[in-house]
Amino acid sequence: MTRILLAVVMALGVAGPRVVEARQAQAVSAQPAPAAPADGQGEFVPVSELPPTEQLPAAPLVLGAYAFIWAAVLVYVFLLRRRLAAVQKDLDQLKRQTRS
Amino acid sequence: MFARTAWLIFRKDVTVEVRSRETLATTLFFALSAVLVFAFALVKEGRVVADAAAGILWIAIAFSGTLALGRTFERERYTDTLRALMLAPADRPAIYVGKLAGVLALILVAEVMLVPLVALLFDAALLARPVLLVGLLLTGTLGFAAVGTLFAAMLVRARSRDVLLPVLLYPITIPVIIAGVRGTAALAQPVPDESMAFFWLMLLAFFDTVFVTLALWTFEPLMTD
Amino acid sequence: MSLLQRAFPALLVAAMGCFVVAPYLIYQAPYESTMGLVQKIFYFHAPSGMMMFLGAFISGLAGARYLMKGTPASDRVAAAAAELVVVFGLIVLVTGPLWARKAWGVWWQWDARLTSSLLLWTMFMACMLVRKYGGPGAEKLSAAVALFGMANVPFVYVSVNVWRTLHPKTSVVPSLAPGMRGPFWFCALTFLLLFLVLLSVRLRLGEQQEELETLYLDLDDAPVGA
Numbered sequence: 001m002t003r004i005l006l007a008v009v010m011a012l013g014v015a016g017p018r019v020v021e022a023r024q025a026q027a028v029s030a031q032p033a034p035a036a037p038a039d040g041q042g043e044f045v046p047v048s049e050l051p052p053t054e055q056l057p058a059a060p061l062v063l064g065a066y067a068f069i070w071a072a073v074l075v076y077v078f079l080l081r082r083r084l085a086a087v088q089k090d091l092d093q094l095k096r097q098t099r100s
Numbered sequence: 101m102f103a104r105t106a107w108l109i110f111r112k113d114v115t116v117e118v119r120s121r122e123t124l125a126t127t128l129f130f131a132l133s134a135v136l137v138f139a140f141a142l143v144k145e146g147r148v149v150a151d152a153a154a155g156i157l158w159i160a161i162a163f164s165g166t167l168a169l170g171r172t173f174e175r176e177r178y179t180d181t182l183r184a185l186m187l188a189p190a191d192r193p194a195i196y197v198g199k200l201a202g203v204l205a206l207i208l209v210a211e212v213m214l215v216p217l218v219a220l221l222f223d224a225a226l227l228a229r230p231v232l233l234v235g236l237l238l239t240g241t242l243g244f245a246a247v248g249t250l251f252a253a254m255l256v257r258a259r260s261r262d263v264l265l266p267v268l269l270y271p272i273t274i275p276v277i278i279a280g281v282r283g284t285a286a287l288a289q290p291v292p293d294e295s296m297a298f299f300w301l302m303l304l305a306f307f308d309t310v311f312v313t314l315a316l317w318t319f320e321p322l323m324t325d
Numbered sequence: 326m327s328l329l330q331r332a333f334p335a336l337l338v339a340a341m342g343c344f345v346v347a348p349y350l351i352y353q354a355p356y357e358s359t360m361g362l363v364q365k366i367f368y369f370h371a372p373s374g375m376m377m378f379l380g381a382f383i384s385g386l387a388g389a390r391y392l393m394k395g396t397p398a399s400d401r402v403a404a405a406a407a408e409l410v411v412v413f414g415l416i417v418l419v420t421g422p423l424w425a426r427k428a429w430g431v432w433w434q435w436d437a438r439l440t441s442s443l444l445l446w447t448m449f450m451a452c453m454l455v456r457k458y459g460g461p462g463a464e465k466l467s468a469a470v471a472l473f474g475m476a477n478v479p480f481v482y483v484s485v486n487v488w489r490t491l492h493p494k495t496s497v498v499p500s501l502a503p504g505m506r507g508p509f510w511f512c513a514l515t516f517l518l519l520f521l522v523l524l525s526v527r528l529r530l531g532e533q534q535e536e537l538e539t540l541y542l543d544l545d546d547a548p549v550g551a
Contacts, residue, residue, distance in 0.1 A: 058363040058427050065366040065420040069373070072419075073519070076412050080526050087533040094540045247473065254469070258460035267454060268466075271447045272473050275480040278488050299487070307480055314476060318469050321392040322462075 102194045109185070109198025113172070114205065123171040123206060131164040131210050132217070139221055153224030154284035158240070158277055160214055161207065165244050166266050168206045169252040172199070177256045192320040200249045207241050224288045232297045233287055239304035240280040243311060244273050250315040254322050279304045329525045336525065340518035347508075347515050355504040363427040366420050368508055372516035373416040374442065379520065380410040381445055384452070385475025388468030400464050401531035403471055405524055407452045413520070414446035437486040444481050448474035 117124055138156040142148050148156075176182040185195050215237070219226040226233060251268050255261040283300030286293040351368045384406035391399035421439065422432040433439065448470065456467040 058361060061363055061423045061427050062365055065423045066369065068419050068423075069369050069416050072412060072416050073523075076523065077526075080523075080530060084526075084530050084533065087530065087537055091533065091537050091540065094537065094544065098540070098544065250469070251466070254462070254466045255459070257462060258455075258458070258466075260458045264455060264458065267451050268470055271444050271451060272470075272477050274444055275477065275484040278484040282484075282488055303480070303484060310476060310480075311473070314473065318392055318472070321395075322465050322469055 102191050105190045105194035106197040110201040113202030127164050127168045127210050128213055130167050131160050131214050134160045134163050148222045151285040153218055153222035154281045154288055157218045158280045164210050165207045169203055169248045172203055173252045173256050182256055186323055193316045196319040200245055203249050204245045211237055226288050228292045229287050235301050236283045239308055240276050243276040243308045246312045246315050247272050275307055333525045336518055336522050340522050343515035343518055347512055350508040350511055354508040363424055366424040368512045370420040372513040373413045376516050376520045377410055377413040377417055380406045381475055384471040388471035391468045401528055403468050405527035405531055407449050407471055409523055410449040417442055436489055437482050440485045441481045
């Protein structure tokens with residue numbers, strides 16, 4: 001029961017930020033490129049002339065960051081469970097040995 | 101009793117070293133080779149990058165120090181004298197201080213060779229303010245050796261002791277390196293920045309106080325099984 | 326640590342619940358004026374950093390207690406917390422550059438906070454390496470490393486700060502706008518719950534390993550033919 005609950009919540013938690021960020025990314029990219037005009041200049045600045053940091057799309061970085069966090073936590077939990085299972089197996093084996 | 105124990109251990113180490121000269125010779129030559137490697141790596145068109153001389157000096161000290169620490173305790177391990185020391189009715193912190201003094205002396209001798217060499221090879225006015233420089237070298241080396249002696253003593257029984265010592269030592273002695281390099285670089289400038297060097301000296305002194313105290317406190321629990 | 330074990334189910338449910346809610350809170354938090362979307366990484370990055378320092382603090386203290394008293398429980402806590410420092414530190418050190426690349430234009434900066442985090446992570450990696458490859462008595466050495474590492478943090482911070490005075494300082498965390506404080510503290514709570522959950526599981530692993538060791542030793546001591 002706990003495992004099903006865990007799986008459902010994890011799926012929600014993984015899907016949640018991604019859906020949300022994808023929608024946000026769409027909204028952001030739909031707008032014209034945020035210009036950085038010089039003082040007194042209110043003109044249009046083409047995207048290719050913006051400084052490099054402005055040209056980078058933020059969405060992949062944000063998605064990548066959240067995906068990494070999830071992956072790291074899940075991998076760690078997986079490793080913990082594997083180690084616990086191994087120790088549990090050894091314990092059971094030893095207990096059987098001492099009892100016999 | 102404490103001081104006498106420490107002195108006896110220090111004298112033993114120095115006597116062994118003077119007679120065999122093994123660790124001293126290898127450490128000195130290693131320091132020289134390290135400086136040469138840096139010379140070829142960092143010199144461009146006959147001049148070295150600015151402030152690099154200070155950096156090279158302290159890296160050479162760190163590397164030679166690690167080597168000296170390794171060799172000193174390897175000798176103890178080989179002859180199993182460390183266990184004998186632990187079994188002796190001696191104050192444990194006194195043993196630590198004795199070993200620390202021995203390692204410190206060894207690295208300081210290496211520095212006596214290194215400082216003029218680096219100043220010469222890289223055309224750096226390191227000796228402009230000798231008192232401050234000596235202060236920086238003493239406090240820096242003490243900080244490095246204090247942590248190193250503790251870890252090296254503990255790692256004597258470990259399998260991967262040679263590689264684990266730098267792995268443990270370098271991150272913890274980063275403040276020593278930063279302070280040493282920046283302080284020495286401040287002194288090597290065309291107009292030596294004495295106040296800056298003094299700040300770094302004070303930081304090093306503070307570091308030494310904290311970490312020697314910590315080392316004295318943890319030496320006994322670490323060395324008892 | 327039985328208190329932690331007893332609270333585990335509640336902690337687990339609370340943590341999972343918070344993690345479901347968090348993305349929506351982050352979504353409706355206002356955009357930061359200069360950095361825009363990429364600043365949203367902050368809501369998980371900064372709490373991870375906080376948990377890393379919390380873990381380091383716990384591990385250092387537990388290590389000191391282990392050196393003083395020699396109780397196996399302190400050693401288990403020190404080991405568990407050290408592992409968590411490495412995990413949360415990894416999160417911080419990967420998400421940070423991802424944020425920095427967009428916000429500052431560079432992947433890495435040698436300012437005090439970043440350098441301290443990197444060094445702390447390195448020291449606790451060393452802690453775990455020692456525990457694994459250090460031979461007999463490695464737990465004590467690992468405890469000493471954790472203790473020294475913790476004591477070293479202020480020195481690293483001060484020295485790197487002064488080392489960098491000649492270079493422009495970039496503030497990592499801008500002062501929080503009111504609309505961001507709610508989501509931020511909620512995420513901090515979320516990560517604290519996650520930390521406690523992981524710590525609890527890791528401690529259980531430590532206890533099981535301890536039990537296994539004891540059983541092995543008993544087996545060795547048992548009279549022949551038993």
